[in-house]
């Protein structure tokens with residue numbers, strides 16, 4: 510049986526590790542965060558992702574082995590997946606510290622007796638394997654493609670349905686320059702029912718950014734058109750977009766695609782903002798100003814100002830504002846780069862001192878992470894009673910189902926989901 514290592518067990522890594530265990534592989538998982546490791550050891554998934562908790566229960570200490578140290582995970586493995594974070598660096602380009610550190614730790618733990626493929630599932634800008642990882646590996650005395658294989662294998666899962674996306678992917682992209690790595694990765698993915706595309710590492714990296722920058726572009730297009738429609742006035746914005754979606758070229762589009770061509774209060778989360786910035790920066794450092802991407806990012810800022818202006822135009826600063834939703838999207842407790850944070854901050858800056866927020870899943874993590882001087886409601890009923898004016902920022906179904914609680918009160922529906 511093939512042994513696989515997964516380094517970094519966040520959203521992507523835990524899903525990858527458990528998904529590969531589900532497919533019958535022996536997976537050795539390691540995360541540098543000891544709190545996360547002890548949480549998994551006690552059977553708890555510390556973030557909301559449907560399907561992962563039952564999968565953890567099924568596989569822990571069977572197909573999924575938690576390693577005490579990174580070296581214990583990588584030594585028995587033929588394929589090593591890196592799923593560590595690739596956060597935004599100071600200038601908007603990607604910070605590769607975690608990627609390079611995990612690679613360094615791996616190379617210190619292994620020798621060249623057995624061939625292993627170092628497989629980068631983390632999102633890294635096109636050219637990273639070629640220009641940063643391969644030179645780094647060679648500096649450490651290993652010949653890339655000979656002593657160790659190197660591959661880019663981007664992951665396309667979406668939070669909230671990560672398990673299903675991983676188990677039933679629509680395509681697998683393997684970016685390598687050597688045959689042994691290609692063969693080993695094809696072997697891993699033969700157990701998945703999806704087309705496998707073998708390309709160069711740089712092409713594989715690029716495909717991931719094509720996907721995320723397109724989604725960001727669709728969202729900013731919708732947001733810009735909605736802001737323009739608001740200026741014109743007398744336009745039923747939500748209806749207009751729903752009618753747009755009935756165009757035959759859109760209907761029948763795979764799950765949720767039309768959802769990106771729909772206005773809101775900006776894209777957020779761990780992927781679209783940082784990946785769009787990173788791709789823009791990738792062009793800039795090479796002397797190419799990708800104006801479309803720059804504009805997509807600018808609209809994403811402008812729409813937050815639009816939200817704040819709309820509220821401020823009709824709401825005296827003494828009123829209590831109820832913020833409905835904190836997570837960057839419904840069915841998730843992810844608050845990384847959520848537009849709600851900037852919007853609340855801008856409302857506070859405008860002198861709105863009485864803000865109460867409610868999110869079905871994300872109250873605690875939002876409070877712990879951002880420490881904003883606002884109150885939190887424990888239920889929708891509670892916030893409905895506590896505030897005078899409501900600003901809906903995440904399209905939770907709970908808000909739609911219980912819209913009666915807000916009857917007669919002013920609700921700014923910035924996800925266009927109540928009508």
Ligand SMILES: NC(=O)c1ccc[n+]([C@@H]2O[C@H](COP(=O)([O-])OP(=O)(O)OC[C@H]3O[C@@H](n4cnc5c(N)ncnc54)[C@H](O)[C@@H]3O)[C@@H](O)[C@H]2O)c1
Nearest residue numbers: 517518519520521540541542593594595607611631632664
């Ligand atoms: N979240 C998504 O929906 C999504 C989807 C596709 C791709 N991605 C990409 O996948 C990568 C991971 O994203 P995520 O959301 O899972 O991030 P995350 O922050 O949830 O998880 C990353 C984990 O890596 C661990 N880590 C860092 N350095 C390590 C090391 N040297 N050894 C072991 N563990 C280490 C961290 O402790 C953390 O738990 C990113 O590049 C992201 O852009 C994310």
